[in-house]
Amino acid sequence: MKISVIGTGYVGLTTGICLAEMGHEVLCMDVDEQKIANLRQGKIPIYEPGLEELLSKNNLTFSTNIQEAIEFGEVVFSAVGTPMGQDHKADLKYVKAVAKSFGKHAKDYKVFVNKSTVPVGTAEICRKIIKEQTDQKFDIVSNPEFLREGTAVQDTLHPDRIVLGTDSEKAKEKLTELYQQNKEKILFTDIKSAEIIKYSSNAFLATKISFINEIANFCEKTGGNIEDIAKGMGLDSRISNKFLRAGIGYGGSCFPKDVQALIETGKEHDYSFEIIQATEKVNLKQKSLLFHKLRKHISDLNGKTIALLGLAFKPHTDDMREAPSLTIAKLLAEEGAKIQAYDPASKHPLNNCTSAEEATQNADAVLLITEWPEFQELDWSKIASTMKTPLVLDGRNFLKNIPEKFTYESIGK
Ligand code: NAD
Ligand code: UGA
Numbered sequence: 001m002k003i004s005v006i007g008t009g010y011v012g013l014t015t016g017i018c019l020a021e022m023g024h025e026v027l028c029m030d031v032d033e034q035k036i037a038n039l040r041q042g043k044i045p046i047y048e049p050g051l052e053e054l055l056s057k058n059n060l061t062f063s064t065n066i067q068e069a070i071e072f073g074e075v076v077f078s079a080v081g082t083p084m085g086q087d088h089k090a091d092l093k094y095v096k097a098v099a100k101s102f103g104k105h106a107k108d109y110k111v112f113v114n115k116s117t118v119p120v121g122t123a124e125i126c127r128k129i130i131k132e133q134t135d136q137k138f139d140i141v142s143n144p145e146f147l148r149e150g151t152a153v154q155d156t157l158h159p160d161r162i163v164l165g166t167d168s169e170k171a172k173e174k175l176t177e178l179y180q181q182n183k184e185k186i187l188f189t190d191i192k193s194a195e196i197i198k199y200s201s202n203a204f205l206a207t208k209i210s211f212i213n214e215i216a217n218f219c220e221k222t223g224g225n226i227e228d229i230a231k232g233m234g235l236d237s238r239i240s241n242k243f244l245r246a247g248i249g250y251g252g253s254c255f256p257k258d259v260q261a262l263i264e265t266g267k268e269h270d271y272s273f274e275i276i277q278a279t280e281k282v283n284l285k286q287k288s289l290l291f292h293k294l295r296k297h298i299s300d301l302n303g304k305t306i307a308l309l310g311l312a313f314k315p316h317t318d319d320m321r322e323a324p325s326l327t328i329a330k331l332l333a334e335e336g337a338k339i340q341a342y343d344p345a346s347k348h349p350l351n352n353c354t355s356a357e358e359a360t361q362n363a364d365a366v367l368l369i370t371e372w373p374e375f376q377e378l379d380w381s382k383i384a385s386t387m388k389t390p391l392v393l394d395g396r397n398f399l400k401n402i403p404e405k406f407t408y409e410s411i412g413k
Contacts, residue, residue, distance in 0.1 A: 001025070001178055004073030006066070006098050008035055010046055010152060010253075011115055011145045012079030017051060018156040020058035022181050027061040029069035036062045047318040047345050050153040070105035075178055078102075079115040079145070084257040089264040090119055099126035103133025111171045113141045117202075117258055119265040120195045123165070139171035142191045144198030149252070150316030162186045165194025199265070202258040203276050208243040209250045210282035216246035216412025217289075226412025227397060246412045248369070248395035249286035251313030251322040256283070287327040290367050290395045293409060297391055298364060302336035305388070307363040309356055310370025311343035318345035324395070325350065325369045344372050357383065365391040371398040380406065 001024050005016040008030040016028040030036050035045050039062045044052045063069055070076055080094035095116055102112050112130065114123060123140050130138060142165035147155035162185050164175050172188060179186060189197065216226040226246045234241025250256070259280050266273045298304055313323035320326065325341075329350055332339055342359035343351050353359040356375060360366055360383045368375060381403050384390045392402055394410040402408045 001075060001174075002073050003027070003075050003077065003178070004029065004069045005077045005079055006030075006069055006101075007078065007080035007094070007116075008032075008039065008045075008062075009079065009081060010048065010149060011147065012077070013039075013044065013046070014048065014051060014147060014152040014156050015077060015079055015115060015145070016060060017054050017058060018153065019178070020060050021054055021157065024178070026058075027063055027069055027072040029063045029066060031064065031066075033064050036064050047316075048152050049150065049316060054153060066101045067105045070102055070110075071107065073110065075111045075113055075174060076102060076106075077113045077115050077143075082116045082118055082261075084260060087264065088260040090117070090257070090261040092118065092122060092125070095122065095126065096129055099129040100133060102138075103130035106130075106134060106136050106138055109137050109139075109170075111139045111141055111168075111174050113143045113175070115143055115145045117144060117198050117254070117261075118142075118195060119199070119261060120192050122195060123191045139166065139168040140191065141166040141168075141171050141175060142194035143175070144194060146198075146201065149319055150314065158182075159185055163189060163194050163197050165189045165191040165197075167191060199258055199262040202255055203262050203273075203279065205243050206250055206255045206259050206283070207275060207279040209245075209247075209255075210279040210286070212244045212246045213249065213286045213411075214282055217286075219412040224412075229412075246397065247286075248290050248324040248328075248411070249283045251287075251324055253319060253321040256280075256322040259283075287324040288331060289411070290324075290369070290393055291328050291331040293393050294365055294367065297407070301332065303338070304364040305338045305340060305362055306332055307356075307359040307366040307387075308339060308341040308350075309343075309359065309366060309368045309375050310372050311341055311346040311348055311350055312370050315370055315372045316345075318343075318347055320346055320348045320350075323370075328367065328369065343370065344374060357386070361386050362388055364388050365393065368392065368394040368396060368399055371396040376400055 003019050003024050003026045005012045005028045008028045016026045020026040042056055078098040082090040085091035123142050127140050144163055162179050219226050230244040233239050234244050263273050311325040340353050340359040341350050342353040342356050390406040392406050392408045397410045
């Protein structure tokens with residue numbers, strides 16, 4: 001099939017490349033000229049394992065021309081950003097702009113598929129915008145995306161489910177043909193349900209994390225080992241062991257923004273999400289936990305050197321959006337501490353060292369922020385000899401075999 005994908009960020013680019021891999025003829029479009037120029041040379045603008053290799057194997061067309069993009073595909077995906085606005089709601093300006101262009105340039109029947117995470121009712125807003133531009137017949141599908149950064153290719157080629165919200169039989173047939181290889185994973189719903197499935201999935205996972213973090217905090221007061229507890233809970237298949245890793249809170253471009261957007265959408269409909277508000281509150285507190293632990297060991301941080309290992313919101317990505325490292329670094333800076341940080345992928349200015357060894361040199365304490373596998377391979381005896389004080393606070397319960405000479409603390413134990 002001929003497919004157009006508007007927006008070549010994490011979602012659009014992965015979708016486009018994976019659809020090409022599945023045998024479709026794909027055009028990817030973005031307003032960012034630099035991004036498209038790089039993509040034409042086979043360079044991908046994000047850190048995503050396996051994506052560049054897949055791009056080199058397939059033949060995609062890249063464009064900055066919206067008219068060409070809309071005219072190209074019989075199915076047009078919109079995968080533009082829906083960032084958090086000032087009011088904490090999802091900002092729909094990019095989605096609305098794509099809908100308008102679709103209406104302006106669709107000269108024959110096409111299916112408009114929204115992949116961005118959008119509040120319930122957005123498809124209807126898009127339908128109205130498109131109808132203002134054209135009398136041409138079209139259909140709308142809500143096809144939320146569930147990929148994770150770092151495993152985006154696997155998640156897209158082998159998804160747990162493909163949610164398709166539509167009221168059109170013709171669109172159902174087209175999308176079934178498009179997702180032929182994963183046909184058995186398709187769940188058809190009405191449009192509003194599909195939109196809500198996305199937010200409730202993210203809010204549920206975020207709630208699982210805040211829940212286990214609360215139990216971890218309780219363990220620190222009472223005794224008990226959060227890892228054994230998560231294991232004991234997770235063996236119940238109704239609970240499952242996934243997303244029960246206690247730590248210093250969730251970050252990233254999605255959970256924080258989607259949790260807040262859902263709370264705001266609730267308010268618009270005169271509904272107050274009590275559990276989800278608590279999820280958010282617990283997470284905000286959890287992000288500064290490691291800083292407060294550190295303060296118990298070093299009451300005056302002014303002039304002290306603190307090493308941060310890992311900065312990205314999780315390993316295998318360079319993404320720093322809403323990362324707990326940012327909260328911790330801000331608190332440390334406010335106290336006058338000197339930060340020496342190392343992350344294998346982040347391009348953030350905070351990443352001021354080129355190795356873990358350099359970051360820990362002369363440090364008064366090490367904070368493990370992101371569980372990059374290479375941090376498990378460090379020679380801690382050697383590191384101890386270069387530090388001022390052998391103190392390690394592990395925010396992800398990740399480090400193993402830390403020598404006895406260290407004061408070592410983790411979460412929920
Ligand atoms: P992103 O910011 O990485 O990419 C969005 C792209 O859209 C940018 O390249 C931007 O230049 C482009 N764009 C904006 N307006 C445009 C227009 N009018 N025409 C063409 N291109 C335009 O965003 P992302 O992370 O890919 O997220 C996209 C959506 O998918 C969001 O709603 C997000 O919540 C959702 N989502 C993201 C992930 C993830 O892991 N990143 C996972 C699931 C869902
Ligand atoms: C998340 C969802 O997992 C995807 O399904 C979804 O598509 C995506 O958001 C989105 O809507 O954009 P992602 O943000 O890439 O994906 O990352 P996750 O692997 O879910 O991790 C999110 C955060 O939760 C990270 O900061 C991670 O450290 C934290 N986390 C995760 C925990 O603290 N404990 C856990 O047990 C799991």
